[in-house]
Amino acid sequence: MAEKIAQDGANSSVQKDQSMEIQKRMLAAHAEKLWKAKEEGKKVVYTFVPGNLTELILASGALPVYPEINALQSGMRNLSADYIQEAERIGHSEDVCTYVKCDVGMMLKGNVGPTGVKLPEPDLLLLSYTGCFVFMKWFENLKQHYNCPCVMLHVPYQADGVVTDAMKQYVVDQIRDDVIPALEKVTGKKIDMDELRRRMQLSRQAEDDLVWTLQSAKRKPSPIDAYFVGVYYIGPLFSAFRGTEDAVEYYRALRAEVEDRIKSNLGPMTPEGVLAKERYRLVVEGPPNWTSFRDFWKIFYDEGAVVVASSYTKVGGLYDRGFRHDPEHPLESLAEYCMGCYTNLNIPSRIDLLEHYIREYNADGFIVNSIKSCNSFSAGQLLMMRELEQRTGVPGGFIESDLVDPRYYSQANIKNRLESYFQMLAQRRAAGSAVLHGVS
Amino acid sequence: MKYYLGIDLGSTTTKALLIDENEEIIGRGLTNTRCNYFVATEVAKSEALNSARFFLLKRELEKALIDDSLKERLFDELGANFRLEQQLSHLDLLNETCEKTAPENVKDGVSSIFKQLKTDAQEIFADVKTDQSRFFRDMAGSAYCAAATKVSESGKVSFDSLVAVYDKAILQVENQVPEIDFQQMARKAQAAMKKQNGQKAEMHEAVDKAISSAAVLDLKIEQMVGTGYGRQRLPFEKSQIRSEILCHGLGAHFMFPNTRTVLDIGGQDTKAIQIDDKGVVTNFQMNDRCAAGCGRYLGYIADELNVGLHELGPLSLAADRACQICSTCTVFAGAELRDLLSLGESRENILSGLHQAIVLRAMSLLARSGGVENEFTFTGGVAKNGAVVKALDELVAENYGERKLNIHTDSIFTGALGAALYAHRAIDLEGAEVA
Numbered sequence: 001m002a003e004k005i006a007q008d009g010a011n012s013s014v015q016k017d018q019s020m021e022i023q024k025r026m027l028a029a030h031a032e033k034l035w036k037a038k039e040e041g042k043k044v045v046y047t048f049v050p051g052n053l054t055e056l057i058l059a060s061g062a063l064p065v066y067p068e069i070n071a072l073q074s075g076m077r078n079l080s081a082d083y084i085q086e087a088e089r090i091g092h093s094e095d096v097c098t099y100v101k102c103d104v105g106m107m108l109k110g111n112v113g114p115t116g117v118k119l120p121e122p123d124l125l126l127l128s129y130t131g132c133f134v135f136m137k138w139f140e141n142l143k144q145h146y147n148c149p150c151v152m153l154h155v156p157y158q159a160d161g162v163v164t165d166a167m168k169q170y171v172v173d174q175i176r177d178d179v180i181p182a183l184e185k186v187t188g189k190k191i192d193m194d195e196l197r198r199r200m201q202l203s204r205q206a207e208d209d210l211v212w213t214l215q216s217a218k219r220k221p222s223p224i225d226a227y228f229v230g231v232y233y234i235g236p237l238f239s240a241f242r243g244t245e246d247a248v249e250y251y252r253a254l255r256a257e258v259e260d261r262i263k264s265n266l267g268p269m270t271p272e273g274v275l276a277k278e279r280y281r282l283v284v285e286g287p288p289n290w291t292s293f294r295d296f297w298k299i300f301y302d303e304g305a306v307v308v309a310s311s312y313t314k315v316g317g318l319y320d321r322g323f324r325h326d327p328e329h330p331l332e333s334l335a336e337y338c339m340g341c342y343t344n345l346n347i348p349s350r351i352d353l354l355e356h357y358i359r360e361y362n363a364d365g366f367i368v369n370s371i372k373s374c375n376s377f378s379a380g381q382l383l384m385m386r387e388l389e390q391r392t393g394v395p396g397g398f399i400e401s402d403l404v405d406p407r408y409y410s411q412a413n414i415k416n417r418l419e420s421y422f423q424m425l426a427q428r429r430a431a432g433s434a435v436l437h438g439v440s
Numbered sequence: 441m442k443y444y445l446g447i448d449l450g451s452t453t454t455k456a457l458l459i460d461e462n463e464e465i466i467g468r469g470l471t472n473t474r475c476n477y478f479v480a481t482e483v484a485k486s487e488a489l490n491s492a493r494f495f496l497l498k499r500e501l502e503k504a505l506i507d508d509s510l511k512e513r514l515f516d517e518l519g520a521n522f523r524l525e526q527q528l529s530h531l532d533l534l535n536e537t538c539e540k541t542a543p544e545n546v547k548d549g550v551s552s553i554f555k556q557l558k559t560d561a562q563e564i565f566a567d568v569k570t571d572q573s574r575f576f577r578d579m580a581g582s583a584y585c586a587a588a589t590k591v592s593e594s595g596k597v598s599f600d601s602l603v604a605v606y607d608k609a610i611l612q613v614e615n616q617v618p619e620i621d622f623q624q625m626a627r628k629a630q631a632a633m634k635k636q637n638g639q640k641a642e643m644h645e646a647v648d649k650a651i652s653s654a655a656v657l658d659l660k661i662e663q664m665v666g667t668g669y670g671r672q673r674l675p676f677e678k679s680q681i682r683s684e685i686l687c688h689g690l691g692a693h694f695m696f697p698n699t700r701t702v703l704d705i706g707g708q709d710t711k712a713i714q715i716d717d718k719g720v721v722t723n724f725q726m727n728d729r730c731a732a733g734c735g736r737y738l739g740y741i742a743d744e745l746n747v748g749l750h751e752l753g754p755l756s757l758a759a760d761r762a763c764q765i766c767s768t769c770t771v772f773a774g775a776e777l778r779d780l781l782s783l784g785e786s787r788e789n790i791l792s793g794l795h796q797a798i799v800l801r802a803m804s805l806l807a808r809s810g811g812v813e814n815e816f817t818f819t820g821g822v823a824k825n826g827a828v829v830k831a832l833d834e835l836v837a838e839n840y841g842e843r844k845l846n847i848h849t850d851s852i853f854t855g856a857l858g859a860a861l862y863a864h865r866a867i868d869l870e871g872a873e874v875a
Contacts, residue, residue, distance in 0.1 A: 382808055389810070395723045398808070416669075417726055420683035424721045427686055431720040 199243030238316030279304030446859025467492025687858030693719025
């Protein structure tokens with residue numbers, strides 16, 4: 001087992017807690033706002049993470065709710081199994097996306113969010129991303145249940161690997177002609193474009209610090225785990241806090257914290273303390289499993305495996321490839337953002353991106369966690385793996401699990417595969433020293 | 441001489457293999473895994489050690505005797521008797537346990553069954569056909585059932601109550617590690633052989649000497665390595681545990697040095713492994729959690745058709761065409777089988793389709809792992825099935841061109857061999873850090 005050292009670096013421990021504390025505070029404050037939304041006359045908009053229009057929602061004075069995030073948090077808190085069963089009871093098939101079933105089940109059971117606070121009903125459903133077909137069906141279900149308006153933003157897929165001017169104009173037109181009027185109708189107020197620009201300026205600042213943090217994993221050893229801890233890092237920027245002062249503060253603190261880890265030469269934080277020895281550097285494709293998140297993570301850190309880059313931390317935007325929200329061109333920039341999230345890339349672009357990560361971050365291997373629930377992610381993964389192996393010579397490992405359905409996560413099975421995979425990496429590394437030749 | 445042991449704790453069988461410091465294979469042990477990994481390991485290990493002593497005994501005799509044809513016969517007879525003696529000691533234990541646990545009204549019936557089994561012991565345990573199970577529980581079980589049928593014909597005791605005694609006792613017997621005294625067992629074998637065909641005195645003298653020296657040989661196990669599905673349960677240090685992927689890769693490389701691709705179809709998983717010219721694994725793929733298309737699936741099919749596992753291959757090869765099979769799902773296997781039978785399909789044609797479906801699944805794993813670009817080795821229990829081998833050979837040729845397909849007679853020991861080699865070569869994976 002990888003050796004662990006206690007959290008004796010007092011500074012890092014305090015700072016780690018600091019960014020975590022800030023995030024916790026932000027989440028609690030947002031939950032409080034949602035709880036009081038109706039009595040304070042605030043409007044509530046349900047929307048999705050990929051390509052979300054958070055700045056626009058906030059500029060309209062409404063509050064966003066992200067059903068996907070509720071689902072994954074329910075998964076982490078062992079609530080999802082019951083919700084999924086509830087959804088299956090009303091007829092959702094075993095094959096339906098488990099985020100959807102978890103959310104539908106939660107709604108049927110009184111819409112009490114994962115933190116125990118009852119969520120307000122939506123005044124508007126903003127279907128901001130259509131790259132996932134399931135999203136449309138999901139909001140159709142919610143529309144029927146809540147009997148509220150639903151506005152759809154059709155986001156063209158990057159089939160040819162590029163965003164053309166025509167595509168951008170198509171999305172801008174929809175934002176201007178459909179989304180903004182829908183928001184204005186619900187809130188009864190015109191959107192203040194200066195407020196939108198101000199928020200997008202705040203987004204930029206936070207985005208810079210997130211990119212810096214994620215790219216710190218290029219260092220050897222890496223001060224962060226860009227998957228298991230990375231999912232916490234992306235939280236504020238991919239959800240309700242982009243375009244807020246809170247997010248700017250969070251990412252500034254996070255960056256300082258990582259800078260400090262680098263100064264003290266500390267590896268990534270794990271639930272059992274700081275990882276003492278980085279043995280394998282990995283790139284991971286696909287979302288994590290949420291229901292056994294800790295156990296899943298433990299398989300990695302017990303072996304000294306650090307994830308240095310992941311595609312999942314790009315579902316809310318490919319900031320590390322240069323995109324920033326641009327206050328000078330707010331609608332165009334939002335349009336570009338919507339089309340640029342990871343799952344909207346075609347398979348060749350995803351391969352290019354992962355290849356770039358494997359090389360730039362000096363990875364020893366890459367793992368595909370193929371999610372039963374998620375076609376957007378899983379389709380084409382085997383092909384991607386083969387192509388990446390051919391291009392980089394780095395071996396791929398393939399495991400299967402699910403987002404929030406605990407029935408599709410098997411610890412023994414995944415552990416067996418990953419341990420075999422890590423041993424293979426070690427053996428390949430040892431092979432150079434000719435010890436394998438034996439007696440001859 | 442130093443010795444190295446590899447243990448492969450599979451889901452169906454547990455294998456132990458002993459090599460010496462020259463990497464010569466000198467002992468093999470094979471047992472059914474039962475529900476008890478510890479006992480299975482001990483049994484396989486003790487079998488491997490005894491078989492090693494026997495191997496060394498033969499080596500000793502090689503030196504002492506000159507006449508080659510006589511030697512062969514002697515080894516064969518001594519070996520057969522040695523194995524028979526081991527089975528007889530198991531039978532004694534089973535007898536004792538059955539008599540102890542049998543209800544009063546069944547005791548007489550049980551006694552007459554064992555009387556019969558002991559009379560027929562030679563037939564039951566020694567004259568086993570090559571494709572039949574050699575596990576004690578299977579050989580003794582079918583003989584016991586046959587004898588119980590006869591006994592129950594008297595009307596005094598029911599078949600079911602007799603079999604219930606066996607079922608309970610065999611679990612107890614299997615969960616004990618039998619104490620086998622090599623010297624004693626070999627002497628018994630020698631005596632039996634003498635009785636059978638009273639050979640020359642000088643030969644017995646040589647055998648006597650060889651037994652004495654083999655029995656006292658210090659088989660010091662310098663190091664051992666465990667692998668297989670149950671490896672986490674082995675009471676070994678982490679450094680003495682290797683994944684079955686690495687072990688199958690190295691084992692197959694040792695058997696066939698030009699192998700670059702290894703396909704292993706075991707009880708509940710299928711592995712496609714790519715190795716380099718040193719036996720180092722460069723890539724691998726395993727089936728998902730579902731055991732469809734693995735050995736266990738064939739087991740269910742055999743049960744459904746009420747035939748032995750070893751009969752599936754030959755039946756399938758007698759097909760005139762292959763049925764289309766929708767799924768290799770183990771859970772639905774029975775249903776699909778009955779559907780097709782009800783449509784009037786022959787067992788042979790259905791089986792042919794099933795075997796092809798299994799191989800198609802394996803082909804997809806092979807493709808995922810990097811294909812079959814060179815010499816190719818097939819390992820695991822399913823490699824014994826001729827119909828699978830034939831379909832695999834054809835599909836590999838169709839997809840990748842003609843490739844040399846190796847199946848070793850020791851195929852089932854590939855993982856254990858790899859583990860033993862790891863034990864000997866003491867490759868320190870932990871020591872290999874990021875440069």
